[in-house]
Amino acid sequence: MTTLSPYDSLSPVTRAAYRAKAAAADLAPLPRADKDDALLAVADALEVRTAEIVAANARDVARARENGTSESVVDRLTLTPERVRAIAADVRAVAKLPDPVGEIVRGNTLPNGIDLRQVRVPLGVVGIIYEARPNVTVDAAALCLKSGNAVLLRGSASAYESNTALVGVIRDAVGGAGLPADAVQLVPGESRESVHELMRARGLVDVLIPRGGASLIQTVVSESTVPVIETGTGNCHVYVDAHADIDMAIDILVNSKAQRVSVCNAAETLLVHQDIAAAFLPRALDALAEAGVTVHADPRVLAHAEGTRATVVEAVPEDWETEYLSYDIAAAVVDSLDKAVEHIRLWSSGHTEAIVTTSQQAARRFTRLVDSTTVAVNASTRFTDGGQFGFGAEIGISTQKLHARGPMGLPELTSTKYIVTGDGHVRP
Incomplete structure:
Protein backbone atom coordinates (compact mmCIF):
# COMPACT_ATOMS: atom_id res chain seq x y z
CA MET A 1 0.00 0.00 0.00
CA THR A 2 1.30 3.46 -0.97
CA THR A 3 1.80 5.87 1.91
CA LEU A 4 0.81 9.43 1.09
CA SER A 5 2.95 12.31 2.23
CA PRO A 6 1.08 14.80 4.44
CA TYR A 7 1.93 17.41 1.81
CA ASP A 8 0.23 15.55 -1.05
CA SER A 9 -3.17 16.97 -0.16
CA LEU A 10 -1.93 20.55 -0.10
CA SER A 11 -2.33 23.01 -2.95
CA PRO A 12 0.71 23.83 -5.14
CA VAL A 13 0.94 27.30 -3.57
CA THR A 14 0.97 25.91 -0.03
CA ARG A 15 3.57 23.29 -0.96
CA ALA A 16 5.74 26.05 -2.43
CA ALA A 17 5.38 28.00 0.83
CA TYR A 18 6.46 24.98 2.89
CA ARG A 19 9.51 24.52 0.65
CA ALA A 20 10.31 28.22 1.02
CA LYS A 21 10.08 27.98 4.81
CA ALA A 22 12.53 25.07 4.84
CA ALA A 23 14.87 26.91 2.48
CA ALA A 24 14.72 30.04 4.65
CA ALA A 25 15.83 28.04 7.67
CA ASP A 26 18.82 26.70 5.71
CA LEU A 27 19.67 30.08 4.24
CA ALA A 28 19.50 32.19 7.42
CA PRO A 29 22.75 30.99 9.08
CA LEU A 30 24.89 31.05 5.91
CA PRO A 31 27.92 33.35 5.88
CA ARG A 32 28.11 36.31 3.57
CA ALA A 33 30.63 34.65 1.24
CA ASP A 34 28.22 31.85 0.35
CA LYS A 35 25.42 34.27 -0.45
CA ASP A 36 27.68 36.56 -2.46
CA ASP A 37 29.02 33.63 -4.50
CA ALA A 38 25.45 32.67 -5.34
CA LEU A 39 24.60 36.22 -6.38
CA LEU A 40 27.62 36.43 -8.64
CA ALA A 41 26.61 33.11 -10.18
CA VAL A 42 23.12 34.54 -10.81
CA ALA A 43 24.57 37.62 -12.51
CA ASP A 44 26.80 35.50 -14.76
CA ALA A 45 23.90 33.20 -15.65
CA LEU A 46 21.66 36.12 -16.59
CA GLU A 47 24.24 37.31 -19.09
CA VAL A 48 24.98 33.84 -20.48
CA ARG A 49 21.28 33.08 -20.95
CA THR A 50 20.21 36.54 -22.13
CA ALA A 51 18.90 35.27 -25.47
CA GLU A 52 16.62 32.78 -23.70
CA ILE A 53 15.30 35.49 -21.37
CA VAL A 54 14.71 38.04 -24.13
CA ALA A 55 12.92 35.45 -26.28
CA ALA A 56 10.55 34.59 -23.45
CA ASN A 57 9.98 38.28 -22.78
CA ALA A 58 9.23 38.93 -26.46
CA ARG A 59 6.29 36.53 -26.23
CA ASP A 60 4.91 38.49 -23.28
CA VAL A 61 5.40 41.80 -25.08
CA ALA A 62 3.72 40.54 -28.25
CA ARG A 63 0.72 39.30 -26.26
CA ALA A 64 0.51 42.61 -24.38
CA ARG A 65 0.42 44.60 -27.60
CA GLU A 66 -2.21 42.26 -29.07
CA ASN A 67 -4.32 42.96 -25.98
CA GLY A 68 -4.04 46.72 -26.46
CA THR A 69 -1.81 47.34 -23.45
CA SER A 70 -0.63 50.94 -23.08
CA GLU A 71 2.90 51.72 -24.21
CA SER A 72 3.92 52.84 -20.71
CA VAL A 73 3.05 49.38 -19.38
CA VAL A 74 4.74 47.71 -22.36
CA ASP A 75 7.87 49.72 -21.57
CA ARG A 76 7.90 48.40 -17.98
CA LEU A 77 7.39 44.88 -19.31
CA THR A 78 10.07 44.92 -21.99
CA LEU A 79 13.50 43.33 -21.52
CA THR A 80 16.28 44.00 -24.01
CA PRO A 81 19.84 42.61 -23.94
CA GLU A 82 20.94 45.99 -22.56
CA ARG A 83 18.34 45.86 -19.79
CA VAL A 84 19.31 42.30 -18.89
CA ARG A 85 22.96 43.37 -18.64
CA ALA A 86 21.90 46.27 -16.39
CA ILE A 87 19.90 43.88 -14.19
CA ALA A 88 22.93 41.58 -13.92
CA ALA A 89 25.05 44.59 -12.95
CA ASP A 90 22.53 45.41 -10.22
CA VAL A 91 22.88 41.87 -8.85
CA ARG A 92 26.65 42.27 -8.69
CA ALA A 93 26.16 45.59 -6.91
CA VAL A 94 24.00 43.85 -4.30
CA ALA A 95 26.73 41.24 -3.78
CA LYS A 96 29.16 44.04 -2.91
CA LEU A 97 26.89 45.56 -0.28
CA PRO A 98 27.41 44.87 3.43
CA ASP A 99 25.45 41.93 4.80
CA PRO A 100 23.01 43.22 7.43
CA VAL A 101 22.46 39.79 9.01
CA GLY A 102 24.23 39.55 12.36
CA GLU A 103 24.74 43.29 12.66
CA ILE A 104 24.46 44.43 16.28
CA VAL A 105 21.82 47.15 16.40
CA ARG A 106 22.52 47.88 20.04
CA GLY A 107 24.10 46.11 22.96
CA ASN A 108 25.39 46.60 26.45
CA THR A 109 26.17 44.87 29.72
CA LEU A 110 23.33 45.25 32.19
CA PRO A 111 24.03 46.22 35.84
CA ASN A 112 23.49 42.58 36.85
CA GLY A 113 26.25 41.41 34.49
CA ILE A 114 24.04 40.01 31.72
CA ASP A 115 25.27 40.73 28.21
CA LEU A 116 22.41 41.96 26.01
CA ARG A 117 22.62 42.29 22.22
CA GLN A 118 19.99 43.11 19.61
CA VAL A 119 21.06 41.66 16.28
CA ARG A 120 19.62 41.69 12.77
CA VAL A 121 18.08 38.46 11.49
CA PRO A 122 16.27 37.61 8.22
CA LEU A 123 12.51 38.09 8.08
CA GLY A 124 12.13 34.50 6.84
CA VAL A 125 9.83 33.98 3.85
CA VAL A 126 9.02 37.12 1.86
CA GLY A 127 6.19 37.13 -0.66
CA ILE A 128 6.28 39.69 -3.48
CA ILE A 129 3.13 40.43 -5.49
CA TYR A 130 3.84 42.70 -8.42
CA GLU A 131 2.72 43.76 -11.86
CA ALA A 132 4.32 43.73 -15.30
CA ARG A 133 7.91 44.50 -14.30
CA PRO A 134 10.14 41.44 -14.74
CA ASN A 135 13.17 43.34 -13.42
CA VAL A 136 11.46 43.15 -10.02
CA THR A 137 11.82 39.36 -10.22
CA VAL A 138 15.60 39.62 -10.16
CA ASP A 139 15.83 42.61 -7.82
CA ALA A 140 13.62 40.89 -5.24
CA ALA A 141 15.45 37.58 -5.51
CA ALA A 142 18.87 39.24 -5.13
CA LEU A 143 17.90 41.35 -2.15
CA CYS A 144 16.15 38.49 -0.39
CA LEU A 145 19.06 36.10 -0.94
CA LYS A 146 21.59 38.64 0.33
CA SER A 147 19.51 39.30 3.46
CA GLY A 148 19.06 35.58 4.12
CA ASN A 149 15.37 35.37 3.15
CA ALA A 150 13.53 32.95 0.91
CA VAL A 151 11.23 34.64 -1.60
CA LEU A 152 7.95 33.68 -3.24
CA LEU A 153 7.44 35.69 -6.41
CA ARG A 154 3.98 36.31 -7.85
CA GLY A 155 4.22 38.55 -10.89
CA SER A 156 1.34 39.41 -13.16
CA ALA A 157 0.11 36.95 -15.77
CA SER A 158 1.20 39.41 -18.46
CA ALA A 159 4.86 38.71 -17.55
CA TYR A 160 4.50 34.99 -16.90
CA GLU A 161 6.86 33.82 -19.67
CA SER A 162 9.51 36.37 -18.65
CA ASN A 163 9.28 35.54 -14.96
CA THR A 164 9.35 31.80 -15.59
CA ALA A 165 12.54 32.16 -17.61
CA LEU A 166 14.18 34.47 -15.06
CA VAL A 167 13.32 32.32 -12.06
CA GLY A 168 14.58 29.22 -13.91
CA VAL A 169 17.92 30.94 -14.51
CA ILE A 170 18.15 32.14 -10.89
CA ARG A 171 17.26 28.76 -9.38
CA ASP A 172 19.82 26.95 -11.54
CA ALA A 173 22.52 29.40 -10.49
CA VAL A 174 21.58 29.37 -6.80
CA GLY A 175 21.42 25.57 -6.66
CA GLY A 176 24.69 25.29 -8.57
CA ALA A 177 26.33 27.54 -5.97
CA GLY A 178 25.27 25.19 -3.19
CA LEU A 179 22.38 27.20 -1.78
CA PRO A 180 18.81 25.84 -1.58
CA ALA A 181 17.17 26.48 -4.95
CA ASP A 182 13.79 26.71 -3.22
CA ALA A 183 14.95 29.98 -1.68
CA VAL A 184 13.65 31.50 -4.94
CA GLN A 185 10.32 30.30 -6.28
CA LEU A 186 7.69 31.52 -8.68
CA VAL A 187 4.28 31.08 -7.09
CA PRO A 188 2.51 28.33 -9.08
CA GLY A 189 -0.47 29.31 -11.19
CA GLU A 190 -1.65 32.32 -13.16
CA SER A 191 -5.11 32.68 -11.62
CA ARG A 192 -6.24 35.17 -8.98
CA GLU A 193 -6.75 32.24 -6.63
CA SER A 194 -3.00 31.70 -6.41
CA VAL A 195 -2.62 35.31 -5.27
CA HIS A 196 -5.34 34.84 -2.66
CA GLU A 197 -3.69 31.66 -1.39
CA LEU A 198 -0.41 33.50 -0.97
CA MET A 199 -2.19 36.27 0.95
CA ARG A 200 -3.72 33.68 3.28
CA ALA A 201 -0.50 31.73 3.97
CA ARG A 202 -0.08 33.18 7.45
CA GLY A 203 2.43 31.14 9.44
CA LEU A 204 4.28 30.08 6.29
CA VAL A 205 4.88 33.50 4.71
CA ASP A 206 6.27 36.09 7.12
CA VAL A 207 5.55 39.25 5.14
CA LEU A 208 4.01 40.31 1.84
CA ILE A 209 5.21 43.26 -0.23
CA PRO A 210 2.89 44.40 -3.05
CA ARG A 211 4.41 46.44 -5.86
CA GLY A 212 2.15 48.01 -8.46
CA GLY A 213 -0.85 50.25 -8.89
CA ALA A 214 -3.26 51.47 -6.25
CA SER A 215 -5.79 48.73 -6.96
CA LEU A 216 -3.28 45.90 -6.46
CA ILE A 217 -1.86 47.43 -3.30
CA GLN A 218 -5.24 48.06 -1.71
CA THR A 219 -6.40 44.53 -2.53
CA VAL A 220 -3.38 43.02 -0.80
CA VAL A 221 -3.62 45.36 2.21
CA SER A 222 -7.37 44.72 2.63
CA GLU A 223 -7.51 40.98 2.01
CA SER A 224 -4.21 39.57 3.28
CA THR A 225 -3.93 37.73 6.58
CA VAL A 226 -0.14 37.81 6.18
CA PRO A 227 1.50 41.04 7.47
CA VAL A 228 1.94 43.54 4.62
CA ILE A 229 4.51 46.24 3.95
CA GLU A 230 2.56 48.72 1.84
CA THR A 231 4.42 50.20 -1.10
CA GLY A 232 2.28 53.13 -2.13
CA THR A 233 1.52 54.83 -5.38
CA GLY A 234 3.55 57.84 -6.39
CA ASN A 235 1.49 61.02 -6.67
CA THR A 384 13.87 58.45 -4.58
CA ASP A 385 15.27 55.06 -5.46
CA GLY A 386 17.27 52.43 -3.62
CA GLY A 387 19.97 52.40 -6.27
CA GLN A 388 20.29 56.19 -6.28
CA PHE A 389 20.44 56.22 -2.48
CA GLY A 390 23.29 53.69 -2.55
CA PHE A 391 21.22 50.81 -1.17
CA GLY A 392 21.60 48.61 -4.25
CA ALA A 393 18.44 47.45 -5.99
CA GLU A 394 15.39 48.14 -3.83
CA ILE A 395 12.58 45.78 -2.91
CA GLY A 396 10.09 48.65 -3.07
CA ILE A 397 9.34 52.09 -1.66
CA SER A 398 7.26 51.87 1.48
CA THR A 399 4.83 54.72 2.08
CA GLN A 400 3.72 53.42 5.46
CA LYS A 401 5.53 54.03 8.72
CA LEU A 402 5.85 50.42 9.99
CA HIS A 403 8.00 48.37 9.52
CA ALA A 404 9.94 50.44 7.01
CA ARG A 405 9.54 53.76 5.20
CA GLY A 406 10.98 54.95 1.90
CA PRO A 407 13.24 52.91 -0.40
CA MET A 408 13.71 49.47 1.14
CA GLY A 409 17.18 48.01 0.88
CA LEU A 410 18.82 45.16 2.73
CA PRO A 411 18.40 46.32 6.37
CA GLU A 412 14.65 46.75 5.75
CA LEU A 413 14.47 43.05 4.85
CA THR A 414 15.58 42.06 8.33
CA SER A 415 14.00 41.95 11.76
CA THR A 416 15.90 41.67 15.03
CA LYS A 417 16.24 39.30 17.91
CA TYR A 418 17.77 39.72 21.35
CA ILE A 419 20.60 37.52 22.56
CA VAL A 420 20.85 37.38 26.34
CA THR A 421 24.08 35.89 27.72
CA GLY A 422 24.44 35.27 31.42
CA ASP A 423 26.57 33.24 33.80
CA GLY A 424 24.01 31.28 35.76
CA HIS A 425 21.81 34.34 36.19
CA VAL A 426 18.32 33.85 37.62
CA ARG A 427 15.78 36.57 38.18
CA PRO A 428 15.24 37.44 41.87
Missing part, protein backbone atom coordinates in the same frame (compact mmCIF):
# COMPACT_ATOMS: atom_id res chain seq x y z
CA CYS A 236 4.64 63.14 -6.39
CA HIS A 237 4.76 66.95 -6.41
CA VAL A 238 7.27 69.58 -7.54
CA TYR A 239 6.76 72.95 -5.83
CA VAL A 240 8.48 75.96 -7.43
CA ASP A 241 8.89 78.54 -4.70
CA ALA A 242 8.82 82.33 -5.09
CA HIS A 243 12.60 82.35 -4.63
CA ALA A 244 13.40 79.61 -7.15
CA ASP A 245 16.15 79.78 -9.74
CA ILE A 246 14.05 79.49 -12.90
CA ASP A 247 16.61 77.58 -14.99
CA MET A 248 17.15 75.11 -12.16
CA ALA A 249 13.40 74.75 -11.63
CA ILE A 250 12.78 73.93 -15.30
CA ASP A 251 15.54 71.32 -15.34
CA ILE A 252 14.23 69.67 -12.17
CA LEU A 253 10.61 69.76 -13.36
CA VAL A 254 11.33 68.18 -16.75
CA ASN A 255 13.59 65.53 -15.24
CA SER A 256 11.07 64.73 -12.50
CA LYS A 257 8.24 64.34 -15.00
CA ALA A 258 9.72 63.14 -18.26
CA GLN A 259 13.00 61.32 -17.58
CA ARG A 260 10.89 58.16 -17.23
CA VAL A 261 7.16 58.53 -16.87
CA SER A 262 6.17 54.97 -16.00
CA VAL A 263 7.72 54.87 -12.53
CA CYS A 264 6.41 55.76 -9.09
CA ASN A 265 8.93 58.54 -8.44
CA ALA A 266 7.95 60.55 -11.52
CA ALA A 267 6.30 63.89 -10.72
CA GLU A 268 2.55 64.04 -11.32
CA THR A 269 1.74 67.56 -10.07
CA LEU A 270 3.45 70.95 -10.46
CA LEU A 271 2.72 73.71 -7.94
CA VAL A 272 3.98 77.24 -8.64
CA HIS A 273 4.09 80.20 -6.24
CA GLN A 274 2.04 83.09 -7.60
CA ASP A 275 4.96 85.54 -7.30
CA ILE A 276 7.08 83.61 -9.83
CA ALA A 277 4.30 82.25 -12.05
CA ALA A 278 4.50 84.95 -14.76
CA ALA A 279 8.24 84.52 -15.22
CA PHE A 280 8.37 80.75 -14.78
CA LEU A 281 5.26 79.23 -16.36
CA PRO A 282 5.64 80.28 -20.04
CA ARG A 283 9.14 78.83 -20.14
CA ALA A 284 8.15 75.76 -18.14
CA LEU A 285 5.14 75.05 -20.34
CA ASP A 286 7.32 75.24 -23.46
CA ALA A 287 9.87 72.91 -21.87
CA LEU A 288 7.15 70.41 -20.97
CA ALA A 289 5.78 70.66 -24.51
CA GLU A 290 9.21 69.87 -25.91
CA ALA A 291 9.28 66.79 -23.68
CA GLY A 292 5.87 65.71 -24.99
CA VAL A 293 3.98 66.38 -21.75
CA THR A 294 0.32 67.39 -21.65
CA VAL A 295 -0.50 69.82 -18.83
CA HIS A 296 -3.77 69.53 -16.90
CA ALA A 297 -3.93 73.13 -15.77
CA ASP A 298 -5.96 75.09 -13.27
CA PRO A 299 -7.33 78.49 -14.46
CA ARG A 300 -4.30 80.41 -13.18
CA VAL A 301 -1.90 78.19 -15.15
CA LEU A 302 -4.15 78.38 -18.21
CA ALA A 303 -3.83 82.15 -18.10
CA HIS A 304 -0.07 81.81 -18.74
CA ALA A 305 -0.38 79.23 -21.53
CA GLU A 306 -1.34 81.63 -24.33
CA GLY A 307 1.49 82.01 -26.80
CA THR A 308 3.32 78.89 -25.61
CA ARG A 309 3.68 75.61 -27.49
CA ALA A 310 2.12 73.70 -24.63
CA THR A 311 -0.63 71.10 -24.95
CA VAL A 312 -2.91 72.24 -22.15
CA VAL A 313 -6.28 70.96 -20.98
CA GLU A 314 -8.40 72.27 -18.14
CA ALA A 315 -7.84 70.34 -14.94
CA VAL A 316 -10.70 68.48 -13.28
CA PRO A 317 -10.76 67.51 -9.58
CA GLU A 318 -9.63 63.95 -10.32
CA ASP A 319 -6.36 65.24 -11.79
CA TRP A 320 -4.99 66.22 -8.37
CA GLU A 321 -5.15 62.63 -7.09
CA THR A 322 -4.04 60.88 -10.28
CA GLU A 323 -0.82 58.93 -10.70
CA TYR A 324 -0.66 59.28 -14.48
CA LEU A 325 2.39 57.14 -15.26
CA SER A 326 2.24 58.86 -18.64
CA TYR A 327 3.25 62.11 -20.34
CA ASP A 328 0.71 64.09 -18.32
CA ILE A 329 1.07 66.42 -15.35
CA ALA A 330 -1.39 68.43 -13.27
CA ALA A 331 -0.42 72.06 -12.60
CA ALA A 332 -1.67 74.80 -10.28
CA VAL A 333 -0.63 78.22 -9.04
CA VAL A 334 -0.67 78.59 -5.25
CA ASP A 335 -0.68 81.72 -3.11
CA SER A 336 2.10 80.68 -0.75
CA LEU A 337 4.38 77.90 0.42
CA ASP A 338 1.82 77.03 3.09
CA LYS A 339 -0.86 76.69 0.40
CA ALA A 340 1.45 74.35 -1.51
CA VAL A 341 1.88 72.26 1.64
CA GLU A 342 -1.91 72.28 2.14
CA HIS A 343 -2.40 70.97 -1.40
CA ILE A 344 0.22 68.26 -0.90
CA ARG A 345 -1.29 67.15 2.40
CA LEU A 346 -4.69 66.84 0.71
CA TRP A 347 -3.65 64.96 -2.42
CA SER A 348 -0.21 63.39 -1.99
CA SER A 349 0.25 59.64 -1.70
CA GLY A 350 3.12 60.31 0.72
CA HIS A 351 5.85 59.23 -1.68
CA THR A 352 8.12 62.13 -2.74
CA GLU A 353 7.75 65.91 -2.85
CA ALA A 354 10.32 68.43 -4.09
CA ILE A 355 10.82 72.14 -3.51
CA VAL A 356 12.92 74.34 -5.76
CA THR A 357 14.09 77.44 -3.90
CA THR A 358 17.13 79.57 -3.09
CA SER A 359 15.65 80.40 0.31
CA GLN A 360 17.00 78.29 3.15
CA GLN A 361 14.09 79.42 5.31
CA ALA A 362 11.58 78.17 2.70
CA ALA A 363 13.46 74.89 2.30
CA ARG A 364 13.50 74.30 6.07
CA ARG A 365 9.81 75.08 6.42
CA PHE A 366 8.85 72.83 3.51
CA THR A 367 10.89 69.88 4.79
CA ARG A 368 9.41 70.33 8.29
CA LEU A 369 5.80 70.52 7.17
CA VAL A 370 5.68 67.92 4.40
CA ASP A 371 5.23 64.37 5.72
CA SER A 372 6.27 62.08 2.87
CA THR A 373 8.87 59.34 2.68
CA THR A 374 11.25 61.67 0.86
CA VAL A 375 11.39 65.47 0.63
CA ALA A 376 13.84 66.80 -1.95
CA VAL A 377 15.34 70.29 -1.93
CA ASN A 378 16.56 71.49 -5.32
CA ALA A 379 16.65 67.93 -6.65
CA SER A 380 14.49 65.77 -8.90
CA THR A 381 11.87 63.43 -7.46
CA ARG A 382 13.50 60.72 -9.56
CA PHE A 383 16.22 60.31 -6.93
